[in-house]
Amino acid sequence: MNDLKTTVMDRYARAALSVSEGNEASSCCGSTACCGSTVEGWDPITSNLYEEGQTAGIPAEALLASLGCGNPTALAELSAGETVLDLGSGGGIDVLLSAKRVGPTGKAFGLDMTDAMLALANENKAKAGATNVEFLKGEIENIPLPDNSVDVIISNCVINLSGDKQRVIDEAFRVLKPGGRFAVSDVVVRGEIPDNVRRNMELWVGCVAGALEEKEYERILANAGFNPIDIEPTRVYRTEDAAAFLAGSGLDAETLSTEIDGRFMSAFIRGQKPKAAKTCCGPDCCP
Ligand SMILES: C[S@@+](CC[C@H](N)C(=O)[O-])C[C@H]1O[C@@H](n2cnc3c(N)ncnc32)[C@H](O)[C@@H]1O
Numbered sequence: 001m002n003d004l005k006t007t008v009m010d011r012y013a014r015a016a017l018s019v020s021e022g023n024e025a026s027s028c029c030g031s032t033a034c035c036g037s038t039v040e041g042w043d044p045i046t047s048n049l050y051e052e053g054q055t056a057g058i059p060a061e062a063l064l065a066s067l068g069c070g071n072p073t074a075l076a077e078l079s080a081g082e083t084v085l086d087l088g089s090g091g092g093i094d095v096l097l098s099a100k101r102v103g104p105t106g107k108a109f110g111l112d113m114t115d116a117m118l119a120l121a122n123e124n125k126a127k128a129g130a131t132n133v134e135f136l137k138g139e140i141e142n143i144p145l146p147d148n149s150v151d152v153i154i155s156n157c158v159i160n161l162s163g164d165k166q167r168v169i170d171e172a173f174r175v176l177k178p179g180g181r182f183a184v185s186d187v188v189v190r191g192e193i194p195d196n197v198r199r200n201m202e203l204w205v206g207c208v209a210g211a212l213e214e215k216e217y218e219r220i221l222a223n224a225g226f227n228p229i230d231i232e233p234t235r236v237y238r239t240e241d242a243a244a245f246l247a248g249s250g251l252d253a254e255t256l257s258t259e260i261d262g263r264f265m266s267a268f269i270r271g272q273k274p275k276a277a278k279t280c281c282g283p284d285c286c287p
Pocket of ligand 1: 005008009012013035065066067068069087088089090091092093094111112113114117138139140141155156157158161162207
């Protein structure tokens with residue numbers, strides 16, 4: 001396993017253990033960030049993502065462990081009987097919410113590489129009494145499910161953590177059924193950001209430095225075969241938010257936060273795997 005993955009795994013294992021001890025995940029890491037956490041504990045990325053009515057019946061520990069940057073199950077279309085896969089499922093909140101939406105004839109899978117997160121997610125599954133949920137151990141770059149087996153892929157602030165995003169998106173495309181939907185929340189960059197922000201490991205594990213530029217995100221999705229594709233901003237981070245997530249990074253937060261004002265956003269990213277591969281239909285479309 002490469003250094004980046006080990007660092008990410010270590011950081012999120014500590015977040016999971018912190019929740020098991022009764023703390024909020026975002027305050028788990030002291031001066032080192034989890035996704036969206038800040039030294040002051042204020043959290044511009046992960047705070048207030050879920051509405052009260054939506055989380056009825058979800059265990060408190062699943063909410064405490066929430067480290068996402070959006071609410072993909074509120075924005076994704078999910079129907080009874082469908083199979084959903086959550087990439088980087090953490091404490092399981094979005095898997096449990098999806099399981100309620102797809103009902104007993106559907107199935108919700110969560111995939112995560114961190115043992116402590118999987119243990120927490122399985123405890124939350126038991127507390128919720130969910131019978132149509134399965135947490136899988138593995139990496140989002142090598143999804144342990146067959147081709148064409150999933151109706152909807154969701155994910156919440158995880159793809160930005162990967163060092164090989166094209167591979168993640170290719171894998172998502174492979175496991176989706178024809179016509180299947182990619183419906184993901186992630187941090188996205190609009191325009192250029194300074195190199196020292198990009199290279200900062202604390203900001204990478206904090207879900208910021210690894211974020212894709214929006215046009216690059218679209219390009220990677222199109223490369224995999226998704227069509228149509230849509231990126232919709234859900235929260236745009238201004239100077240004061242940037243100052244909060246830059247604090248503790250070792251960088252000059254005061255200067256940089258002004259420079260990156262409005263450049264980072266949480267977004268809802270949609271793509272569809274085409275219903276069927278084009279078949280040869282006549283003289284104009286054969287190679
Ligand atoms: C920022 S947290 C988000 C968790 C969850 N989606 C949520 O909204 O609370 C990132 C999660 O993704 C997992 N993760 C990060 N990179 C991964 C990878 N390459 N493969 C599998 N899981 C990964 C981490 O273990 C962690 O549980």
